[in-house]
Amino acid sequence: MTHCPSLCVCVPKECCGQCDGISLGEAVREQHGKDESVHRCCPPDVVVFPRCVEEVSALAKVCHQHHLPIIPFGTGTGLEGGVCAVKGGVCFSLRNMDQVLDLHQEDFDVTVEPGVTRKALNAYLRDTGLWFPVDPGADASLCGMAATNASGTNAVRYGTMRENVINLEVVLANGTIMHTAGKGRRPRKTSAGYNLTNLFVGSEGHLGIITKATLRLYGIPEAMVSAVCSFPSVQDAVDSTVQILQAGVAIARIEFLDDVMIDACNRFSCLSYPVSPTLFLEFHGSEQSLKEQVNTTEDITKSNRGSDFQWAQDAETRNQLWKARHDAWYAALALRPGCKAYATDVCVPLSRLPDIIVETKKDLIENRLTGPIAGHVGDGNFHCLIVVDPKDPEELHRVHLFTERLGRRALAMDGTCTGEHGVGLGKKVLLHDELGPKAVQVMWDIKNALDPNNLMNPGKILQ
Numbered sequence: 001m002t003h004c005p006s007l008c009v010c011v012p013k014e015c016c017g018q019c020d021g022i023s024l025g026e027a028v029r030e031q032h033g034k035d036e037s038v039h040r041c042c043p044p045d046v047v048v049f050p051r052c053v054e055e056v057s058a059l060a061k062v063c064h065q066h067h068l069p070i071i072p073f074g075t076g077t078g079l080e081g082g083v084c085a086v087k088g089g090v091c092f093s094l095r096n097m098d099q100v101l102d103l104h105q106e107d108f109d110v111t112v113e114p115g116v117t118r119k120a121l122n123a124y125l126r127d128t129g130l131w132f133p134v135d136p137g138a139d140a141s142l143c144g145m146a147a148t149n150a151s152g153t154n155a156v157r158y159g160t161m162r163e164n165v166i167n168l169e170v171v172l173a174n175g176t177i178m179h180t181a182g183k184g185r186r187p188r189k190t191s192a193g194y195n196l197t198n199l200f201v202g203s204e205g206h207l208g209i210i211t212k213a214t215l216r217l218y219g220i221p222e223a224m225v226s227a228v229c230s231f232p233s234v235q236d237a238v239d240s241t242v243q244i245l246q247a248g249v250a251i252a253r254i255e256f257l258d259d260v261m262i263d264a265c266n267r268f269s270c271l272s273y274p275v276s277p278t279l280f281l282e283f284h285g286s287e288q289s290l291k292e293q294v295n296t297t298e299d300i301t302k303s304n305r306g307s308d309f310q311w312a313q314d315a316e317t318r319n320q321l322w323k324a325r326h327d328a329w330y331a332a333l334a335l336r337p338g339c340k341a342y343a344t345d346v347c348v349p350l351s352r353l354p355d356i357i358v359e360t361k362k363d364l365i366e367n368r369l370t371g372p373i374a375g376h377v378g379d380g381n382f383h384c385l386i387v388v389d390p391k392d393p394e395e396l397h398r399v400h401l402f403t404e405r406l407g408r409r410a411l412a413m414d415g416t417c418t419g420e421h422g423v424g425l426g427k428k429v430l431l432h433d434e435l436g437p438k439a440v441q442v443m444w445d446i447k448n449a450l451d452p453n454n455l456m457n458p459g460k461i462l463q
Contacts, residue, residue, distance in 0.1 A: 021049025039081030061175035074144030080424025149202035156378030169212035268331035347419030381419035
């Protein structure tokens, strides 16, 4: 434990009375040194549990003084090794900062601390007629979602975290507390100065610790209805998606599952959908607008050889359908009991989605890999859930090579190496290839300006 001698002296002495949650226990450190990815656990030297922004600032100042790396930790649901303490240091577990601070119903915004998860916020909002729609599947912390620019199944209608964050409170590496849009400010739009809020959205803890987020809220739709439609080919499913969007249908969710994934979901969730490329769709609006949306969508899917819709109209049936979609991770794991799942994602222009999915499925078969595909097809973003034996180094090597090929395939099709998971440890080289050396150098310049000692989550994002 590289930094423990210094920590044992400085942290208890200088933070006594400021933070009563400090752990050197091996089990606690290991819990905070890994996420849901296949990257090996890299535990921090110590875990601290601050209760307010003042404690975060005080602890950051201690770390800055002693040159100790700082790793922010929310719920550990990330998928690219973003919380691994590759250089040791201090993990800031933010779970004790779990308050919904300011709700302005008439302004459709709310401010939350970093320990508040998306499900907890929507439970808090239950009786207000409002909700926060960004839904990555996992019950992630909202500030962690901002840090990775998370999105999910509702992004085609409501956008990603980047479109839904109004203001952030951030503690910098030296302990300075700043507000990206001005303290207490929450305008619906602004053109005042640099967009510092979006600088920190997606920064993965590399520039500072997000300690508050002010978020956009939306009115709960009058009516919702979901449907499932099967297609004979990937091309037909994607053509339907493009035509639905071109027709101006305000679709709320449009999710793609390939034949392997729908078969896994059928088995795991006791469903009976046809084993073929499938779209899960959801419509939000008034009763009248839903009829128009559904009629237009049905006409389009039928023209692309789609099956009749299987409907989920009541809340219980809809929840079962989307639970099956969100349980895709566990459905994939069930294909090979005792193995681990590694989820990687890319995003391409919609017109290239059929090509990349077909090529990716061929790559999986040729390299003897189990990898069901599910995606947010309305955004051109899809995930490959690779099921791998962690004790088989040869298979792990094949998975590593496959994910690199997948990322490069997306770049060759004018896409990105990650649509929503982030860069973390696994995609640093791909990021360099995607942005080019000049853009990466600008990112380094920003990093050096805000964190010249490279203390904030070192070893991530940038080579």
